[in-house]
Amino acid sequence: MSLDNFKDRNAGVQNYRLLELEPTPTTGWGKFKQVLIRSVKLELLVGLKVTIREMFKALFGGQMHTTKYPFEKLPISPRYRAIHEMKRLLESGHYRCIGCGLCEKICIANCIRIDTRYDENQRKEVSDYTINLGRCIFCGYCAEVCPELAIVHSGRYETASEQRASFTDFADMLTPLDELKKQKEFPGFGAVSPNADENIKKTPLAY
Template sequence: MLRLLKNFFIILGNLFKKPRTVIYPREKIIIPDSSRGVLRLKLDLDSLEVICNGCGLCNIICPQDCIEVKKRIGDNGREVLDEFCLDLSKCIFCGNCVEFCEMNAIDMSYKYQLAEYSEKNLRLEKFELIKPSGTIRDFW
């Protein structure tokens, strides 16, 4: 009898609690700061240009060879980034490229909603990698 009463009060307490399920498409689960998502190219805040100078170290470091970098000589004789291509179908999100970058020019974003109908869309170009850096947590 005592056990029945005890169970009754446990259930009564649970009635007024918030449910544990996150209603996914409307609410988002908050992801910790250091979590690893898709690469993004950082922008210099003053001139709004890409910091990366196209040295190609990340291409050598990457265990799956998923990054392609090309550089060209700019107007004032300095080396400027020409093309930056990320193949998402090869990437394993290990984060070695961020660790080894000498310029601190790339970063891991929080973007994880990645599902595509065709394989061609998994290849991300330079302007798509810059886009998420404008806002930090809105682009989920």
């Protein structure tokens, strides 16, 4: 359809077609006859047939589809963007974040802030990190820009709490040290591509 067709406001020339419906009864007898036919033909049960069949399948056929939330949860897409978490280095257990401030810079909701300092080992230390979840729009830019794959989105989507801030305490966002072995790489936004190894070019070091 071209634009002209849309602009044509004259509905009369469109190709409308009337459905061939039975005429609505107008007389008292006619109306009574219609009620009688609809009741006796048990059209209601025709509709319920499907429901009852599925009910029996679920109860006795072992084909129950209901998830008993919160006891059961459905798996979510790896690219789902829920509450942020911070990964650790697998070898040392040290947090991966280097405090470069790129997440802070890229955040379009302006909800990330980092405090860094010069520590005793002459390294950059992240002294504090916070995300204001009241402003976060879960766009995933922070995870995408992170050069160290440190900040990622977890699959933790249940965000009902008395204090949202408790989700973003730096210490709490980090993988617990005793669960370090279970730490999984984030496969979503900003993750390394599956063929990353092939793309790496080594620096020619002569030694």
